[in-house]
Amino acid sequence: MSLRRTSLTAIVTAALSAVLLTAATVGVAAARPAAGTARASVPWNRVGAGWVLTQYTSAAPAGRTGPAELYLISPSGTRYQLARWPDWRFAPQLIAWSPDGQRALFQVFSGKGGTEVLTLATGQVSTFVMQGEVNPIGFTTPRGLNIVGGQPSGSGTSLARYSLSGRLLQHLGYSADGQVLYAPSGTEFATGTSKGLKLVSNGGALIRNLPVHGTSANSCNPVRWWNSGTILASCIPPNTAIPQLWLVPASGAHPTALTPRRTVSSGDLGDLDAWQLPGGLYLQAAGPCAVLQIFKQARNGSITLVTVPHTASDNRVLTAFGSRLLIQAPTSCTGSNSLLWFNPATHAEQWLIRAPHNVIGVAAAIPFYSRQNGNL
Secondary structure (H helix, E strand, O other), rough: OOOOOOOHHHHHHOOOOOOOOOEEOOOOOOOOEHHHHHHHHOOHHOOOOOEEEEEOOOOOOOOOOOOOOOEEOOOOEOOOOOOOEOOHHHHHHEEEEOOOOOOOEEEEEEOEEEEEEOOOOOOOEEEEEEEOOOEEEEEEOOOEEEEEEEEEEEEEEEEEEEOOOEEEEEEEEEEEEEEEEEEEOOOEEEEEOOOEEEEEEOOOOOEEEEEEOOOOOOEEEEEEEOOEEEEEEEEEOOOOOOEEEEEOOOOOOOOOOOOOOOOOOOOOOEEEEEEEEEOEEEEEEEOOHHHHEEEEEEEOOEEEEEEEOOOOOOOEEEEOOEEEEEEEEEOOOOOOOEEEEEEEOOEEEEEEOOOOOOOOEEEEEOOOOOOOOOOO
């Protein structure tokens, strides 16, 4: 699992986040659980692939007040409200959903700040006051029984693993990029180094370095597991600022480029993620003015822009499920965000949330744990 991104800037900020949590308190921004009847109506035994946990607000952009809700959304589009906050300005930010589907992780910005864990089925909330410059990143795999975090250290991040009550369990070492990509088993994770990636045990011991030659120093980020033995990484070649995707074997074998080097004239300002769907290879790429774009890559490496109807051409891919992509996208120029499933081969759309043009809308959306989940 990739431990966690609203605009391209927020991507970097969230990815560099880390955690130190201490004494338990109840913060002023703690989630207010939804009514028991709403929670009881969730078919918890069916929650899995294709489900999405979403934080939505009807507050207007530019710092206006308004309520916020936490929804669990089924593949068919049924919404179950699990929590509510009366004022979005003081609500914690959704950061992660545990791989077993039982808990949500939030970062608290109001009051003394901190980290909040919400047990979805019961509504139980635990909030921890943060110490120093530390922030949550996400849950460990396979069940989300620990929280991973760290704090700034030099030009990188010092990582550590904490219990669900915020107790320090294990130092995990230094990361050049602050990103943590856990293997599904939970026994090891990948993170960035000065020369590529490294594979580290859950106990913090270095397993092996995974160099990616032909890339700039400190530029490789682990994106997700491409298959059981291969890590998809986004790295920047020398003398450019346009990332390229690599397939990096966890065994230490030689990496291979999944995408070629791009130029500004291609319209692709950097490949950040990729999905092999029945209809072809689709890329998440950076675009002009910090937007996110989707391209289809042909076998020869050439690309074609994929247009998602009824959006403002800023399409953040959250995951793939079957032949479809889950997309969080602005649907108006004021910054209103919506959520939809989109088949790039047929252009079929299934809208989960279509936000009005005058509200923030979908502030965060996290799909159920899958190797297909993006890390933006």
